[in-house]
Amino acid sequence: MANIYQLDAAFDGLAPAPACPCCNGKTSLFGTKEFNITGNDYFCGERQFTDSGIQVPYYTCNTCSYLFTNAMDSWSDEDFKNLIYNNEYIKTDPPFTYDRPKGNAEMLAHLFGATRNVLTVLDYGGGNGLLAKMLKGKGFCAKSYDPFHDNPNIQKGKRYHLVTAFEVVEHVPDQKKLFKDMLGYIGDTGVLFFSTLLQNDDFAQDGMNWWYICPRNGHVGFHTEASLKTLAASLGYKYHNLTGELHMICKQVPGYARHLLEEKEQLPCPNSPKSRRFDAA
Secondary structure, three states: OOOOOHHHHHHOOOOOOOOOOOOOOOOOEEEEEEOOOOOHHHHHOOOOOOOOOOOOEEEEOOOOOEOOOOOOOOOOHHHHHHOOOOOHHHHHHHHHHHHHHHHHHHHHHHHHHHHEEEEEEEEEOOOOHHHHHHHHOOEEEEEEEOOOOOOOOOOOOOOOOOOEEOOOOHOOOOOHHHHHHHHHHHOOEEEEEHHHHHHHHHHHHHHOOOOOOOOHHHOOOEOOHHHHHHHHHOOOOEEEEOOEEEEEOOOOEEEEEHHHHHHHHHHHOOOOOOOOOOOOO
């Protein structure tokens, strides 16, 4: 089993920079961050954990600008459960347990309520399944899948009209495998609707002190529009940037999702709190 002290081996100034997980492009070291920094540090204005003494390296792709760390690439699911998604994870992201699923259920009911009687929904990376339960309560046919929770097994090969993935993408080292798996559930006719913050004005200003770069949350990668376009195209799909936080990938936009493009200026940003200027470093 891994331990956080093995992260030291990932930061070797003499080692070659890893290839980009999205486009295989060359990368450069962008900076490092203390392992125990959380997103919640910025919103509370104080640290949730003491320093681990481990600096996590983040690299930027010279082609698509994807920003990522390879420090946890060799970790197993069990390692992530023990070292990140453990009983102290709530300190890193308090809205994870209730507020975020509630807000996302309300958003989905607003956006897809008119077709809830015919849509099948899979919430990918859905934690304990609360969002799917809330959607069922609102009349949707919804299921949840998350490898870090004891969800029922989801049938491989089954297709859904709508696959959601809220605050999932930034947690996964192998981006090609992740998107191939998620898109496998929508086939040729469905929609992947997901959230993750793109590198934005806050990132341009704050650099490594951007609040979204928080290793203890398990945030290992941060996209640009170019990196998501590259991933989608490599799998035969088209990427649509809706808000910089909300995104859609599909082959052809079906009628039940067309309004997302037509009215994207009015779409909510439920998971994007204002950036705070607390210096977690």
